[in-house]
Amino acid sequence: MDHHPMNWGRPRNDMADPYGTYPIPQRPMNTQTFEDSVQHTQQPIVTGASVLAIKYANGVMLAADNLASYGSLARFKDVKRVIQVGSSTIVGASGDMSDFQYLQRELDELVIDEITHSDGHNLGAKEIHEYLSNLLYARRSKINPLWNSLLVGGCSPEGKRFLAYVDLLGTTYSASTLATGYGAYIAQPLLRKAVEGREDTLTEAEAVKILEDSLKVLYYRDARSLNKYQIAKVTAQGVEISDSKSQDTTWGFAEGIRGYGAQTQ
Amino acid sequence: MSDTVTLAGPQQRQFNPYSDNGGTILAVAGANFSVIAGDTRQSEGYNIQTRYAPKVFRLTDKAVLAVNGFAADGNMFVKKVKQRLEWYRHAHSKDMPLRSIARLIQSMLYGRRFFPYYVYNILGGIEEDGSGAVYSFDPVGSYERETCRAAGAAQSLVQPFLDNQIYFKNQVAAPGTSHPSHLPLSDVLALVIDSFTSATERHIEVGDGLEIFIVLARGAPIHGLEAIQGIQEMTSNAEGERVFIVRRVLKYD
Numbered sequence: 001m002d003h004h005p006m007n008w009g010r011p012r013n014d015m016a017d018p019y020g021t022y023p024i025p026q027r028p029m030n031t032q033t034f035e036d037s038v039q040h041t042q043q044p045i046v047t048g049a050s051v052l053a054i055k056y057a058n059g060v061m062l063a064a065d066n067l068a069s070y071g072s073l074a075r076f077k078d079v080k081r082v083i084q085v086g087s088s089t090i091v092g093a094s095g096d097m098s099d100f101q102y103l104q105r106e107l108d109e110l111v112i113d114e115i116t117h118s119d120g121h122n123l124g125a126k127e128i129h130e131y132l133s134n135l136l137y138a139r140r141s142k143i144n145p146l147w148n149s150l151l152v153g154g155c156s157p158e159g160k161r162f163l164a165y166v167d168l169l170g171t172t173y174s175a176s177t178l179a180t181g182y183g184a185y186i187a188q189p190l191l192r193k194a195v196e197g198r199e200d201t202l203t204e205a206e207a208v209k210i211l212e213d214s215l216k217v218l219y220y221r222d223a224r225s226l227n228k229y230q231i232a233k234v235t236a237q238g239v240e241i242s243d244s245k246s247q248d249t250t251w252g253f254a255e256g257i258r259g260y261g262a263q264t265q
Numbered sequence: 266m267s268d269t270v271t272l273a274g275p276q277q278r279q280f281n282p283y284s285d286n287g288g289t290i291l292a293v294a295g296a297n298f299s300v301i302a303g304d305t306r307q308s309e310g311y312n313i314q315t316r317y318a319p320k321v322f323r324l325t326d327k328a329v330l331a332v333n334g335f336a337a338d339g340n341m342f343v344k345k346v347k348q349r350l351e352w353y354r355h356a357h358s359k360d361m362p363l364r365s366i367a368r369l370i371q372s373m374l375y376g377r378r379f380f381p382y383y384v385y386n387i388l389g390g391i392e393e394d395g396s397g398a399v400y401s402f403d404p405v406g407s408y409e410r411e412t413c414r415a416a417g418a419a420q421s422l423v424q425p426f427l428d429n430q431i432y433f434k435n436q437v438a439a440p441g442t443s444h445p446s447h448l449p450l451s452d453v454l455a456l457v458i459d460s461f462t463s464a465t466e467r468h469i470e471v472g473d474g475l476e477i478f479i480v481l482a483r484g485a486p487i488h489g490l491e492a493i494q495g496i497q498e499m500t501s502n503a504e505g506e507r508v509f510i511v512r513r514v515l516k517y518d
Contacts, residue, residue: 042280137337140282141380165314169284170337173307173315184312 040144044096046070048081049224050183051092052214053151053163054191055176055199056207059235060153060163062090063211065219066244067226068097074226082232084239086111088154089125090232091132094180095148095168103146106135125154125162125234129172137170145169149180155234161199179214182222187214204233216247283335283383284309287470289417290320290331291460292389293431294397296447297482301329301389301399302457303417304465304515305474307336316473316517323499324350325360327506328390329478330370333417334404335383342382346370363390367400367408374406381405385416391506395482397447412447419464419471426463430456450479450488458513465515475513480506 046068053062068076081100082092085107093100110131114123129152139146145168154162164174176199177191194210195202202210211231219227227249232241254260290303307318321331322343330346332339349369353361361369367388374382386402401414413431415423428434431453433444448456457477464471479490483506490496490509499508 040280133337137341140280140337143280143282145280145282169282169335170341171284171286171309171314171335172337172340173318175315175317188312 044099044147046075046097047224048079048094048097048100049222050179050181050187050218051081051094051149051151052183052187052191052211053092053153053178054195054202054207054210055161055163056195056202056204057200058204059155059159059233060090060161061204061207061211061231061233062092062151062153063215063229063231064092064094065215065226065229067224067228069224072223074224077226077228078244080230082230082241083107084232084241085128086114086123087238088122088156088234089128090153090234090239090241091128092151092153092180092232093148094150096146099146099148103132103135103148103150107131124156125152125164128152128154129162129164129166133166133170133172136166136168140169151178151180153232153234155236157236159236182224183214183218186218186221190214190217207233212247216249219247219249284337285334285383286314286318286336286339287418288320288333289415289419289423289461289464289468289471290333290385290387291413291415291423291427291457292331292387292399292401293413293427293453293457294389294399294411294447295450295453297391297395297397297485298450298453298488299329299389299391299397299399299480300450300453300457300477301331301387301480302461302475302477303331303333304461304471305476306470306472306515308470311469313473319476321476321478322347323478323508323510324366325390326500326502326508327360327480328363328366328388329480329508330366331387331389331416333385333387338382339384342373342384342386345373349373362393363388363398363400364392364410366390367410370400370402371406371408374402374404378405387414387416389478390480391482395485397480397482415460419468422464422467423460426460427456450490454479454493454511461513461515472515473517475515477511477513479509479511481509482506 048068051064064081066079067074068079085091136146147168149167152164165178166172177195179188215229219225227246228244230242230244287308288304288306292301301321303320305317307314320333324330332343350361381404383404388400392398399411399414400408401411402408413427438444461475493511497510499510
C-alpha cells in the first residue's frame with residue numbers, strides 16, 4: 001500500500017511504486033494524475049451575445065438581452081447576464097455563460113471576504129475591474145482562458161463614474177460608450193454618435209432611449225439576440241437592475257421582400 | 266485531400282493568447298533632452314476600442330517608457346517595471362539610472378523568452394552623464410541605445426522619415442558645412458508632431474490623440490518650453506531632471 005501523503009485521495013498507480021518501500025520514492029509536487037485528460041476551454045459553448053453600456057449624467061447604464069445560445073440554437077431565454085457586485089458596481093457579460101457563472105462565484109467570494117474585514121473600506125468598480133482583469137490575464141497566460149468579454153460599470157457615492165472593458169485575453173480599456181460582441185460593430189457607432197460629448201448632460205430617460213434603440217437594431221440584425229432584455233444603472237445612490245422587458249418590433253415589411261417572407265414565385 | 270486524412274484525428278483549434286492593438290510610438294534623443302511620444306488609439310482589427318489608452322508612461326523623473334503591441338501584455342509589463350523600480354528606490358534611496366532600467370527591461374523581457382510579452386518597448390530619458398538617450402527593444406529583450414526610433418503599426422512609415430530628418434540619411438551637407446549630430450528641442454517636437462499627423466493620414470490604426478513626453482537634463486535650459494500650449498510639468502523632485510507632457514489631438518477617422 002502506498003501511504004505517502006502526496007498520494008492521499010489519488011487513484012492507486014500500481015505500475016509506479018506498489019509498496020512504498022524504503023527509501024521514499026521521488027514524488028514531484030506537481031504530479032497530476034489526470035494530466036492527460038485535463039481539458040481547457042477551447043471554445044465557448046453556451047454563449048451570451050452583446051452587452052452595451054454608456055455613461056450619462058447620473059452614472060452608468062448597461063444593457064444586455066436574456067438569451068444564452070447553444071450555437072445557433074436559442075437555448076436559454078431567461079438568463080441574467082447583468083449582475084450587481086458589491087454596492088456600487090454592475091458587471092455585464094458576453095461569451096461563455098458557464099465561465100461567467102464561475103466568475104460570479106469568485107466575485108461573491110471576493111465581496112464576502114471584503115465585508116468580513118469590516119474596516120470601512122469598500123470595493124468599488126475600479127477595484128472589481130482590476131481584479132477581473134488580473135484574473136482573466138492570469139488565465140490567458142496559463143492558456144486556460146475564461147471565455148468572456150465583460151463590461152464593468154460603477155459610480156461612487158461621490159458621483160465619480162467608471163466604465164471599462166476586459167476580455168479573455170486580459171485586454172482592458174475605458175471609454176464613455178462600450179459594447180461587446182456584435183454590439184461593437186452594430187451598436188457602438190450609434191452609441192458614440194448619441195453620447196460622445198454629452199456624457200454630463202444626458203438624462204436617465206435619454207440614456208434608456210439610446211440603449212433601447214441600439215438593442216432594437218441589434219435584435220433586427222444579430223441572429224443571436226433576443227427581444228427580451230434588462231437595463232441596469234449605477235448612480236451615486238446605488239445599483240438598480242430592471243426586470244426583463246421587451247420592445248415592439250415590426251416585421252410586416254418582410255412580407256413584401258422576395259426571399260424573406262412566404263412567396264409563391 | 267481525401268476524407269481519410271481529415272478523419273484521421275480530431276482537429277485541434279489552439280487558443281491564441283495574443284492580439285495586436287495597433288498604434289505607434291516614437292522617441293528621439295537630443296544633446297540634453299529626450300522626447301518620447303505615442304498616439305492614444307487602441308484598436309483590434311477594424312474596431313477602435315478606445316480613443317484614449319495611454320502607451321507612454323513616466324517611470325521616474327529621468328525615464329519614460331513607451332510600449333506598443335499587445336496592450337494587455339504592455340500594461341502588465343509596465344506594471345512590473347514600475348514595481349521593480351519602486352523596490353530599487355526602497356533599497357537604494359535613489360532612482361535607478363537609465364542604463365540600468367534598460368538592462369532591467371532586457372532581463373524582464375528575456376525572462377519570458379519562451380512565452381514572450383508581445384510588446385515593443387522604447388525607453389527614453391537622461392543618462393547619468395546628462396545626455397539624452399533612447400533605448401529600443403524587441404519583444405524578447407534585444408536592445409541598443411540609439412538617437413531615434415519609431416515602433417508599432419506605422420514604424421515603416423515613420424522610421425524612414427526620421428532617418429532622413431534626424432540622421433540626415435541621403436542628404437549631402439552644403440560644401441564647407443556638416444550635419445548637426447543633435448537637433449534642438451523645437452525642431453524635434455516639430456518632427457514628432459509631423460510624424461504622427463502623417464502616420465494618422467496613412468495608417469488606419471494611428472490617430473485620436475498624441476501624448477509627447479519631454480525629459481530635460483538637470484540644469485538644462487528650458488528651451489522656451491513654457492511657451493508650448495497646454496504643456497504640463499510632471500516632475501516630482503525640483504532639483505533633478507524635469508519631465509513635461511504635451512497633448513495634441515489627432516484625426517478621429
